[in-house]
Amino acid sequence: MSANAGLLVGFAFWFLASSWVAAEEAGHRQAKVVEPPIEPATSAAPQSSNPTASQDPPGIGLSLFLSNGCGACHTIRGTEARGTIGPDLSYVGSRSAIGAGVLPNTEEAIARFVARPDLFKPGVKMPAFDMLPQTEIQTIARYLKALQ
Amino acid sequence: MTPGSRTEFGTASSNATAEEDAVRVANQPMMIRVKHVVFGAIGLPVVLLLGAWIGFFNVGASSGHWKVTAWFLQLAMRSAVRTYALAVDAPKTLDRRGLPAAAGHFARGCAICHGAPGELRSPAVLRMLPQPPDLALTVGDWTDAQLFRIVKHGIRFTGMPAWPARDRDDEVWAMVAFLRELPKLNPNEFRALAFNGSDATSSDRQPATPDVLSDCMRCHGGDGEGRGDAVPVLAGQKEAYLLASLQAYAKGDRTSGFMALPVTGVDPADLAALARYFAAQPSVSADRDQVSAEVINKGQQIAEAGIPERNVPACSGCHLGSNKNQVYPRLNGQHAAYLERQLKLFRSEDRGGTPFWHIMATAAQRLTDDDIRAVSAYFSRRAEGPR
Numbered sequence: 001m002s003a004n005a006g007l008l009v010g011f012a013f014w015f016l017a018s019s020w021v022a023a024e025e026a027g028h029r030q031a032k033v034v035e036p037p038i039e040p041a042t043s044a045a046p047q048s049s050n051p052t053a054s055q056d057p058p059g060i061g062l063s064l065f066l067s068n069g070c071g072a073c074h075t076i077r078g079t080e081a082r083g084t085i086g087p088d089l090s091y092v093g094s095r096s097a098i099g100a101g102v103l104p105n106t107e108e109a110i111a112r113f114v115a116r117p118d119l120f121k122p123g124v125k126m127p128a129f130d131m132l133p134q135t136e137i138q139t140i141a142r143y144l145k146a147l148q
Numbered sequence: 149m150t151p152g153s154r155t156e157f158g159t160a161s162s163n164a165t166a167e168e169d170a171v172r173v174a175n176q177p178m179m180i181r182v183k184h185v186v187f188g189a190i191g192l193p194v195v196l197l198l199g200a201w202i203g204f205f206n207v208g209a210s211s212g213h214w215k216v217t218a219w220f221l222q223l224a225m226r227s228a229v230r231t232y233a234l235a236v237d238a239p240k241t242l243d244r245r246g247l248p249a250a251a252g253h254f255a256r257g258c259a260i261c262h263g264a265p266g267e268l269r270s271p272a273v274l275r276m277l278p279q280p281p282d283l284a285l286t287v288g289d290w291t292d293a294q295l296f297r298i299v300k301h302g303i304r305f306t307g308m309p310a311w312p313a314r315d316r317d318d319e320v321w322a323m324v325a326f327l328r329e330l331p332k333l334n335p336n337e338f339r340a341l342a343f344n345g346s347d348a349t350s351s352d353r354q355p356a357t358p359d360v361l362s363d364c365m366r367c368h369g370g371d372g373e374g375r376g377d378a379v380p381v382l383a384g385q386k387e388a389y390l391l392a393s394l395q396a397y398a399k400g401d402r403t404s405g406f407m408a409l410p411v412t413g414v415d416p417a418d419l420a421a422l423a424r425y426f427a428a429q430p431s432v433s434a435d436r437d438q439v440s441a442e443v444i445n446k447g448q449q450i451a452e453a454g455i456p457e458r459n460v461p462a463c464s465g466c467h468l469g470s471n472k473n474q475v476y477p478r479l480n481g482q483h484a485a486y487l488e489r490q491l492k493l494f495r496s497e498d499r500g501g502t503p504f505w506h507i508m509a510t511a512a513q514r515l516t517d518d519d520i521r522a523v524s525a526y527f528s529r530r531a532e533g534p535r
Contacts (some may be wrong), residue, residue, distance in 0.1 A: 067473045072465020084456045107486035125459050127510040
């Protein structure tokens, strides 16, 4: 009997408080979303005319490509990269454009795409790799551009 | 002059006067009530505020609450827990796989106030107001949902804190499962559950390992084998991954109430030493649940080939082979229950971690519960190849 009355009173308070609680939790939810840091596109890859391309140790581009897991989604013929979820990159360097045609096929553009594909291709399935050191992204981009 | 006598006089006077009197009589009690309301609405808060301002209310804990205050606070607390717990979706049976981790956490975080089997509490704690209850005696008063509510959100005005990690209901449920066990434990059983494996005196630790290692060992075991299926195997894990994970816990990028306590305030150099220590331990094989070969095969399929039609990449692309990024963890021989929980946390984006966490979240969001179970079971029994 008294428990029921208590429950009733409790409910009344609950209804009063619920909107406030909801607002509070919404606030926390918002705070929780972790946005990857957005680098200004201009700083992403300043080395379009890169004279150091040939200075990479042989195989470093492919080894970075494989070690970071790119091969799980992409195929590059003649390597252990045999993923089928993303586009086949065996001859990506000879394409006229990348990112569904929104970017020119340059080393700089490939590097920008690898770092933040979502900026260029809405709804893209590929996650951003902007947590990689910029030099590694550029090395991978040089390697991909050279796949003719 | 009472209203009754006025009415008697009224019979003798003129009609107009009687009417006026009647109106005044009817209004009189109303006037008094409005005065009361005005005093209540304005006067009483002013009096209370004045009382608080001149320091009338004693906030000392020494003399305890007035009986009426204690009664009211108890009523409000118990009713609020009962009412808010109505919204908690409690599982039918509590998952006991997290018991060792929960016991270890209880020993470090909770026992200082609530005591533990065979442990005397500090006299200072006993003079807290309210005095923290001996949980072995009181958990029976609450349902699972109510305990969950208390452990997750804490209780205002009592010193009972909220759970240190907001999105780790799995850890809170592990604590509830442990609290259900607590009344049944004698001191030896409690120590075995909470401290087994962390007896630092019994083994030959490397001199370079920091003191905080005993904190790790309480849950992860001295050999890094992970006590209970919910606690990860650390033995033989990649050192870079262990260090990056410890740093993520310390920075709050990866949330866990169990990890928040031991990792907070640890010297960064000690974190590196801990990562080195556990990476150097020989790999151990985790306990294995009985899982059908069909499930294992499905897990192997996902691990090696992914699920292309649902855009799930093969796990092997990042997690198998010695040529992979050192911040991508090894999964071979890991506890299935731990892997399952992490994949689900990734899927709901409640798990951060190293700077690479969102790659795993992207993949996990394409997995069903069955996929997660299969692939976790597969990796838990996958033998270690050459590293």
